[in-house]
Amino acid sequence: MGRTSIRGDLAARLAAGPVARHVHRVAEAIARQARQNAPPAKTWITAHDERVRPSHNAAHGQTIPANLPYRLPKTVYVRKGRGSDGRAINPGGGWKLAPGHDLADKPRDPRLPVHQRINCRCTSREVPGAVAAGITASEPDVTPTRVSATVTARFPRVGESELADHGGGWFREAARTVAARYRATPAGR
Structure with missing residues (x-):
């Protein structure tokens, strides 16, 4: 029986490559969905x-x-x-x-x-699309043990808009929709 050794930097290499690309795709998908869900201004x-x-x-x-x-x-x-x-x-x-x-x-x-x-x-x-224009996804932040990205909405009173009684929850719903899509199919298509 042969022995296999695993490189010590495997986690860092995975984080910098395929994992980072996957996290970036998910963040971009959430940003796209949030732009679709965002109210007009x-x-x-x-x-x-x-x-x-x-x-x-x-x-x-x-x-x-x-x-x-x-x-x-x-x-x-x-x-x-x-x-x-x-x-x-x-x-x-x-x-x-x-x-x-x-x-x-x-x-x-x-x-x-x-x-x-x-x-x-x-x-x-x-003003259609004004709120959506302020929604962006960051490039992944890669550390040896973690990969993360941020989706941000920049617009006056956008936090209030997310929490509003009438038409609020549009950003949260974008994350839920994309998460459900990725759960259903690994590629999130």
Whole structure:
């Protein structure tokens, strides 16, 4: 009976070659599936004139995943007048930004306070593929005992989007779908 010796660097060689390629294929498959599952984005757009509310001006250009509500700064009405010292308090009177946010799925959303929605002329524009464009897979990180890769999504409020009540879980579902595919067939086809 003959003897066989196993090279001491076999684990490192496997990790650097076939294992790393397999991990890279899995990470790329998850990234592709996450791009397919990702919600579109949406952008708040004002009418660009002097009649636009301060809170809507502050929200102008806000681009977020479409399964999340916009955040509009809260507003309070400060009346025109003078303080006890005789100095003018808000000489023009009117709506001013206040701490906190009102949430809206779209302009004129019924959830908004009436002063935020009535006579609003803003629009919301869908931006397909914007969230998906920020999803990438890293090259495998190879050590003698471990091979790993990372799939990352970079977009404003993308973590909230994954955890949202409406349309959340799209990233997690991508990982589940690819894992099921690889369990069913070794090559993951």
